Amino acid sequence: MGVKMTPGTKHESGIITTKLDEVLRWGRKNSLWPLPFGTACCAIEFMGVVSSPFDLSRFGAEIVRFSPRQSDLMLVAGTINYKIGPVMRRIYDQMCEPKYVISMGACACSGGFYDNYAAIQGIDQIVPVDVFIPGCPPRPDAVLNAIVKLQEKIAKEPQRGLRHIGREHGES
Amino acid sequence: MANLDDILNVIKDRHADADVSVEDSFGDAVMVVAKSQLLDVLTSLKQEGFDLLLDIAGVDNMKREAPERFELVYMLYSVGQDLRLRVKVYVPEDDLNVPSATGLWQAANWGEREAFDMFGFNFEGHPNLERILCHREFVGHALRKDYPTLKGQWATSTSDLRPDLERE
Numbered sequence: 122m123g124v125k126m127t128p129g130t131k132h133e134s135g136i137i138t139t140k141l142d143e144v145l146r147w148g149r150k151n152s153l154w155p156l157p158f159g160t161a162c163c164a165i166e167f168m169g170v171v172s173s174p175f176d177l178s179r180f181g182a183e184i185v186r187f188s189p190r191q192s193d194l195m196l197v198a199g200t201i202n203y204k205i206g207p208v209m210r211r212i213y214d215q216m217c218e219p220k221y222v223i224s225m226g227a228c229a230c231s232g233g234f235y236d237n238y239a240a241i242q243g244i245d246q247i248v249p250v251d252v253f254i255p256g257c258p259p260r261p262d263a264v265l266n267a268i269v270k271l272q273e274k275i276a277k278e279p280q281r282g283l284r285h286i287g288r289e290h291g292e293s
Numbered sequence: 294m295a296n297l298d299d300i301l302n303v304i305k306d307r308h309a310d311a312d313v314s315v316e317d318s319f320g321d322a323v324m325v326v327a328k329s330q331l332l333d334v335l336t337s338l339k340q341e342g343f344d345l346l347l348d349i350a351g352v353d354n355m356k357r358e359a360p361e362r363f364e365l366v367y368m369l370y371s372v373g374q375d376l377r378l379r380v381k382v383y384v385p386e387d388d389l390n391v392p393s394a395t396g397l398w399q400a401a402n403w404g405e406r407e408a409f410d411m412f413g414f415n416f417e418g419h420p421n422l423e424r425i426l427c428h429r430e431f432v433g434h435a436l437r438k439d440y441p442t443l444k445g446q447w448a449t450s451t452s453d454l455r456p457d458l459e460r461e
Binding site: 207236238240242 | 431444445448449
């Protein structure tokens with residue numbers, strides 16, 4: 122995975138050899154900046170995840186931004202009804218690539234127990250979701266697990282955004 | 294401090310020709326008023342000290358015995374005298390026009406918008422009778438008994454809370 126020290130190797134020169142796209146992925150997965158789209162009690166649970174007892178910063182995702190232009194992970198926590206659906210979609214559209222979405226809790230994943238005229242039965246009908254977290258609300262451990270799963274996904278994803286760099290330098 | 298019975302007697306005397314009756318339900322007095330007399334009676338009640346409108350509720354009687362299909366319930370409270378009163382008015386399905394109480398209590402503004410949104414009452418004289426809970430592309434009225442409970446409707450646009458601010 123990207124940058125890795127081999128045990129027993131002396132790095133006296135301070136030089137590590139790796140590939141550019143792997144360095145980018147390594148940086149991305151360890152510095153996710155979440156945008157909490159909190160509409161209900163799952164957002165309160167997310168506060169617990171960020172706070173010191175569970176400490177989301179151990180996974181590099183503690184810088185919570187409330188601007189879509191400064192974040193790359195939208196964490197939808199709570200019931201999304203039909204009225205706020207266009208708002209959520211617009212905020213997702215305002216985020217810059219690469220961007221990821223975590224659907225936190227039963228309501229965001231499937232509407233939860235709100236099976237009625239008002240609640241959207243799953244936010245994946247509006248935005249692409251990378252990781253679903255079940256639970257009502259999920260335990261903080263489950264949210265941490267979702268962050269780790271997303272990091273694994275980012276580490277394995279194909280090149281994203283690198284094509285443009287290659288073109289600038291006249292490469293294929 | 295005035296007694297609730299005294300106030301109710303004053304109302305009955307003042308609107309002797311009106312169709313006003315009082316019953317008791319779950320410990321609170323309920324006054325049933327004809328729709329044509331609603332605004333007059335509410336005005337009198339406010340003069341007699343009911344200075345707080347707690348809520349406005351709509352009821353759909355489609356699936357039970359009732360004089361009319363719809364009814365509106367105004368929940369009143371007198372802060373100075375610690376008295377509670379519910380005012381009920383039956384609204385027929387073919388005439389959903391009801392006089393607005395926004396001139397008496399500011400709280401009626403959002404309450405009537407909710408009743409309009411959920412049941413379709415037309416409050417005459419309301420300054421801004423628009424949907425308050427459902428989105429503006431919603432068709433129908435969600436709490437009517439003949440609305441399919443699971444029928445969601447997609448919204449494609451957002452509403453501005455303060456159009457005057459958003460325009461800039």
